[in-house]
Amino acid sequence: xxxxxxxxxxxxxxxxxxxxxxxxxxxxxxxxxxxxxxxxxxxxxxxxxxxxxxxxxxxxxxxxxxxxxxxxxxxxxxxxxxxxxxxxxxxxxxxxxxxxxxxxxxxxxxxxxx
Amino acid sequence: xxxxxxxxxxxxxxxxxxxxxxxxxxxxxxxxxxxxxxxxxxxxxxxxxxxxxxxxxxxxxxxxxxxxxxxxxxxxxxxxxxxxxxxxxxxxxxxxxxxxxxxxxxxxxxxx
Numbered sequence: 754x755x756x757x758x759x760x761x762x763x764x765x766x767x768x769x770x771x772x773x774x775x776x777x778x779x780x781x782x783x784x785x786x787x788x789x790x791x792x793x794x795x796x797x798x799x800x801x802x803x804x805x806x807x808x809x810x811x812x813x814x815x816x817x818x819x820x821x822x823x824x825x826x827x828x829x830x831x832x833x834x835x836x837x838x839x840x841x842x843x844x845x846x847x848x849x850x851x852x853x854x855x856x857x858x859x860x861x862x863x864x865x866x867x
Numbered sequence: 868x869x870x871x872x873x874x875x876x877x878x879x880x881x882x883x884x885x886x887x888x889x890x891x892x893x894x895x896x897x898x899x900x901x902x903x904x905x906x907x908x909x910x911x912x913x914x915x916x917x918x919x920x921x922x923x924x925x926x927x928x929x930x931x932x933x934x935x936x937x938x939x940x941x942x943x944x945x946x947x948x949x950x951x952x953x954x955x956x957x958x959x960x961x962x963x964x965x966x967x968x969x970x971x972x973x974x975x976x977x978x979x
Binding site for chain 1: 901908909910911912913916954958966967968969970971972
C-alpha cells in the first residue's frame with residue numbers, strides 16, 4: 754500500500770471531451786506532484802504543489818489544468834487533448850523539509866485519447 | 868535533463884547478486900543519490916538513498932565511492948519478482964523540494 758490513490762485507473766476519452774483525474778494521499782504529506790509517463794520516454798514532471806500552492810509548471814500545455822484544494826487532494830483537469838497525450842499519469846506526494854524527499858507514487862491513470 | 872547515466876538493460880538469473888552502476892559526474896555538494904524501482908503500469912517505488920560510503924537496508928545496498936561521481940545499487944539474490952526498471956537519480960535536498968528528474972532507467976530482467 755503506497756498511501757496514494759488515483760482514480761480512475763483507466764480512462765478513454767475523445768479529443769473534445771473534458772475529464773478529470775483525481776489523486777488522494779493519506780500520508781499527511783505537504784507536497785503533491787503530477788508526472789506523465791509516455792511509452793519509451795522517461796517520467797516527466799508536470800506540476801508541483803507545495804502547501805497547496807503551485808510552485809512549478811514544467812511548460813505543460815494549458816489543456817492540462819491542475820487543482821489542489823487541500824494538501825490531501827490533487828486533480829488534473831483535461832480538455833481538448835491530443836492523441837499524443839495518451840500516457841500513464843502518475844501522482845506522487847512527499848513531505849517537504851523532512852530529512853528525505855522520498856516521493857510516494859500512486860498506481861497511475863492509464864489515459865487513452867482517441 | 869537527467870543528471871545520471873546508467874545501462875539501458877541488464878539480464879540476470881534467480882539467486883544471483885545484481886549490481887547496477889550509475890554515473891553522475893556533475894554531482895553537487897547538496898545532491899543525494901536515490902534509487903527507485905518501477906514495475907510495469909505502476910508508479911515508481913523508493914528503494915534506497917545515500918550521500919557517501921555504503922548504505923544498506925532490507926532491500927538493497929548502495930555503494931558510493933569517495934568522489935561520489937558514480938554509485939552502485941546491489942540487489943542480493945534476485946528473484947523473478949525483481950524484474951523491473953531501476954532508476955538512479957541525484958536529488959538536490961538543498962533546493963526547494965528535491966524535485967525528481969528521471970532518466971530512462973535500467974531494465975532488469977531476471978530469468979529462472
